Structures are given as structure tokens and as C-alpha cells.
Amino acid sequence: MAITQQTGSTLDTAKQYVNEVYETVKKRNPGESEFHQAVKEILDSLVPVFAKQPKYQNNAILERIVEPERLITFRVPWVDDQGNVRVNRGFRVQFNSAIGPYKGGLRFHPSVNASIIKFLGFEQIFKNSLTGQPIGGGKGGSDFDPKGKSDNEVMKFTQSFMTELSKYIGPDTDVPAGDIGVGAREIGYMFGQYKRLRGGNEAGVLTGKGLTYGGSLTRTEATGYGLVYFTAEMLKTKGESFEGKTVVVSGSGNVSIYAIEKAQQLGATIVACSDSNGYIYDKDGINLDTVKTLKEVERKRIKEYVNIHPSAQYFEGCENIWTIPCDIALPCATQNEINEESAKILVANGVKYVAEGANMPSTLEAIDVYLNNGVYFGPAKAANAGGVAVSALEMAQNSARLAWTFEEVDAKLVQIMQNIYNNSVNAAEQYGHPGNLVVGSNIAGFLKVADTMIAHGVI
Numbered sequence: 001m002a003i004t005q006q007t008g009s010t011l012d013t014a015k016q017y018v019n020e021v022y023e024t025v026k027k028r029n030p031g032e033s034e035f036h037q038a039v040k041e042i043l044d045s046l047v048p049v050f051a052k053q054p055k056y057q058n059n060a061i062l063e064r065i066v067e068p069e070r071l072i073t074f075r076v077p078w079v080d081d082q083g084n085v086r087v088n089r090g091f092r093v094q095f096n097s098a099i100g101p102y103k104g105g106l107r108f109h110p111s112v113n114a115s116i117i118k119f120l121g122f123e124q125i126f127k128n129s130l131t132g133q134p135i136g137g138g139k140g141g142s143d144f145d146p147k148g149k150s151d152n153e154v155m156k157f158t159q160s161f162m163t164e165l166s167k168y169i170g171p172d173t174d175v176p177a178g179d180i181g182v183g184a185r186e187i188g189y190m191f192g193q194y195k196r197l198r199g200g201n202e203a204g205v206l207t208g209k210g211l212t213y214g215g216s217l218t219r220t221e222a223t224g225y226g227l228v229y230f231t232a233e234m235l236k237t238k239g240e241s242f243e244g245k246t247v248v249v250s251g252s253g254n255v256s257i258y259a260i261e262k263a264q265q266l267g268a269t270i271v272a273c274s275d276s277n278g279y280i281y282d283k284d285g286i287n288l289d290t291v292k293t294l295k296e297v298e299r300k301r302i303k304e305y306v307n308i309h310p311s312a313q314y315f316e317g318c319e320n321i322w323t324i325p326c327d328i329a330l331p332c333a334t335q336n337e338i339n340e341e342s343a344k345i346l347v348a349n350g351v352k353y354v355a356e357g358a359n360m361p362s363t364l365e366a367i368d369v370y371l372n373n374g375v376y377f378g379p380a381k382a383a384n385a386g387g388v389a390v391s392a393l394e395m396a397q398n399s400a401r402l403a404w405t406f407e408e409v410d411a412k413l414v415q416i417m418q419n420i421y422n423n424s425v426n427a428a429e430q431y432g433h434p435g436n437l438v439v440g441s442n443i444a445g446f447l448k449v450a451d452t453m454i455a456h457g458v459i
């Protein structure tokens with residue numbers, strides 16, 4: 001990359017440098033808007049670092065960190081229940097292995113493409129660094145849509161997917177896990193196929209496994225619980241707690257369900273949740289058992305909730321969930337689900353805290369609305385890091401060939417989320433943006449990876 005090396009001692013020079021790198025990323029990755037968005041957010045946050053410490057620019061850390069070490073794409077052929085041959089595309093981005101094996105989930109959703117996988121993989125580098133654990137950044141998935149598929153079709157697809165993916169992963173090289181559309185069932189089928197192909201039981205090759213074959217207690221709950229532990233730290237800073245707060249949580253998948261569970265345990269009322277078709281509003285508080293049965297067991301649509309609880313209301317379409325007044329908003333569905341307009345409505349209705357369970361659920365414009373209106377904002381990389389953090393604890397247990405109790409893992413998760421919060425607050429303050437957790441978490445995550453990349457030389 002032919003970007004002039006500068007000593008970068010002023011903010012203006014640093015801004016100019018960061019912009020040059022960003023323009024190169026756009027040129028080199030045309031049309032990948034989600035990837036551009038994720039890069040822009042991080043690069044802008046890093047300006048104070050480049051202004052203070054020229055060593056990162058002199059070592060071309062930015063130019064290197066925005067380029068994946070490897071992007072693998074592959075054909076995934078499988079046969080459906082009618083005997084038709086179907087073809088999907090598989091991806092794995094091995095983005096950065098400076099501080100540990102590539103680590104990150106697999107997403108099965110029809111919207112998956114290179115841009116989505118690269119934005120997720122890029123975010124994962126900094127998130128994983130923030131956890132304090134030795135894990136690099138990776139992500140993968142497929143445009144396969146598990147909705148409406150039989151168990152047999154899901155198994156056929158995941159076996160074919162793993163047949164190819166198995167060439168690139170391993171407990172010390174790259175360790176996938178779940179994400180949208182990939183839960184316990186899919187991880188089980190993938191682990192089975194990997195084990196069969198390798199002819200050995202390498203437990204640490206995947207995380208989010210079932211408890212009977214090397215999974216960790218608390219991993220199922222970890223992202224949602226971790227999000228609430230992180231938000232509880234934000235509330236504590238302002239002298240508040242979840243007790244008596246009204247909360248809106250989008251989605252009704254793994255992250256949402258366990259965010260709702262923990263927030264309820266801490267005394268909040270969750271009045272709404274959603275799926276990709278629409279949302280439910282239950283002013284007395286969502287009945288979580290019903291949501292769990294509908295989504296985790298029966299794999300049905302969230303609108304069925306109102307058949308069981310007729311006092312609740314169902315609304316078609318997702319975006320209006322943000323028009324429901326709340327103290328705390330926890331977006332836990334997907335990227336860019338809160339745009340500028342929704343953010344303004346949240347603010348007008350008095351929201352005080354937004355913390356992200358999903359990856360990049362707020363657009364850059366929405367984030368500006370929060371920051372300019374005194375909303376205390378917990379960005380995804382920091383707030384949803386509990387899932388991957390417990391994945392790393394699962395790897396540690398697999399290496400030691402033992403299993404910790406729920407209480408032990410949960411206590412470690414609380415500690416990790418508190419550390420992430422404190423490190424983000426401190427970095428924000430140190431680099432001149434007190435209270436800005438976007439800047440703080442991006443800088444705190446970046447420094448460890450960047451220093452390691454310098455230590456390793458130009459590779």
C-alpha cells in the first residue's frame with residue numbers, strides 16, 4: 001500500500017492519514033458497505049492514538065490490520081429432502097492472528113456475503129482483544145437459510161459445509177462458534193462431521209458445544225448475560241440499576257433471550273422483543289418462558305406469542321420496535337437495525353442507555369445521535385464480548401480436560417465484563433474523550449493487537 005509514512009504528531013496529520021487508509025479500503029473492497037462502515041468507526045476512533053504515538057503509523061499497523069490475513073470462500077453442495085442438488089457459498093475470514101488463534105462465530109443467513117463476513121471478522125479482532133484472552137479475530141458462515149429446512153436438510157448442509165471448512169480450522173489455528181442461524185444443533189452436526197473427518201476428538205476446535213461433549217456451562221447464556229452485566233456497570237456509573245427500568249430488546253434469539261432473562265432477574269421490565277417479521281409489545285412484561293418455548297423449542301414466529309398472551313400486541317415489521325418508550329434499549333438482532341431516525345425517536349421518548357447485543361446494530365448516524373444527546377452508549381465490541389469470552393473459557397476447559405461449574409464460569413464472566421468496561425472508560429479518558437465508550441473500547445482493543453503486531457515484525 002503506497003501511503004506516505006508520516007511522524008503523525010498532530011491531530012490533523014493523524015486524521016489525514018486515517019482518511020487515506022480508509023479511502024484505500026473503500027477502493028480495494030468495492031461495494032462492501034458493511035465492511036466500510038465497521039472500518040470507518042474504528043479508524044475514526046483511533047485518530048487520538050496516531051496523534052500521540054507515531055510508532056503505529058511508522059509500522060503501517062493500520063494498513064496491515066484492515067487487510068485480512070486470509071479470506072476463504074468455497075462451494076457447499078448438498079441434497080434437499082426432495083432429492084434436488086442445492087448449492088450455497090461458504091466463507092471463513094481469518095482476519096488477524098496476532099494475539100491468538102482466529103476465533104469467531106459462523107452465521108447462516110441468506111444475507112451473508114463477503115462484506116458481512118469481513119465486517120464481523122474485523123470487529124472480532126478488537127472485541128476478542130478486549131476480553132483479555134489470547135484469541136485472534138475470525139468469522140465465517142454461509143448464505144444458507146436454515147428457516148423452513150428440515151433437521152435432515154440442516155444436517156446435510158452443515159456436514160458438507162464442515163467437509164470443506166475442516167481443512168482450515170483446528171484447536172490451535174481457528175476455532176469457530178455460533179452466530180445468527182447457528183446454535184447448538186448446527187454446532188453438534190459440525191462437530192460430529194469434523195470428528196469423523198479427523199478421526200480424533202479435538203474438543204477445542206469449536207465452541208458452543210453441547211454439555212455432553214466438551215461444551216461449557218454458561219456459554220448459552222454468556223452473550224446476553226454479559227451484555228446485561230456490562231450495562232449494569234454503565235448504570236452503576238450513573239448511580240442507577242436495572243431495578244424498575246423499562247427495557248426494549250430486539251430479536252428473540254440466543255442473545256435476546258438471555259439478555260431478557262438476566263435483566264428480569266435484576267428487576268427490569270422487558271416490554272418488547274421481535275423477530276425478523278415483527279415485534280410484540282407486552283406492557284406488563286414479556287413472559288420469557290413463552291418466548292423460549294416458541295423460539296428455542298418449536299422454532300416458530302414471535303407473533304404466536306399473542307395467541308398465548310392475548311393482552312399483548314403484535315406489530316408486523318421490525319423497525320417500529322424503537323418507537324416504544326423505554327429507559328434502556330438493547331438491540332440484539334442484527335446489523336443496522338437502528339438508523340438515525342429510530343435513534344432520534346428513542347431519544348425523544350427519553351431513552352437513557354443503549355447497549356448493543358448484536359454486532360453493529362446502530363448505524364454511524366444513530367451513534368452520533370446517542371452521543372450528541374447524552375445517551376450513555378455501550379458499543380457492541382465491548383458490550384457483547386461476553387459470548388466470545390466464555391468461548392475462550394470453553395477452549396481453556398477443553399485444553400485442561402475438565403469442566404467448571406456454572407457459578408465459576410458466571411463469576412469469571414462478570415469479572416471480564418467489568419474489566420472491559422473499566423478498560424474502555426480508562427482508555428476514553430486517557431485519549432481525551434471521557435465517557436465515550438466507542439473511542440475507549442476501540443482504542444483499548446486496538447493497542448494490544450497493534451503492540452503485538454510490532455513485536456512480531458512485518459508479517
Ligand code: NDP
Nearest residue numbers: 179180181223251252253254255275276333334358359387
Ligand atoms: P439467533 O439466530 O439466535 O437470533 C437472531 C435473532 O435476530 C432472531 O430473533 C432473528 O429473527 C433476528 N434477526 C436475524 N436477522 C434479522 C434481520 N435481518 N432483521 C431482523 N431481525 C433479524 O442469533 P444470535 O442471537 O446469536 O445473534 C444476534 C446478534 O448478536 C447478531 O448480530 C450476532 O452477530 C450477535 N452476537 C451473537 C453472539 C452469540 O454468542 N451468539 C455473540 C456476540 C454477538 P428470526 O427468528 O426471524 O430469524
Ligand code: 2IT
Nearest residue numbers: 104105177179387388391
Ligand atoms: O460475535 C460474536 O462474538 C460471536 N458470534 C461469538 C463468537 C465465539 O467465538 O464465541
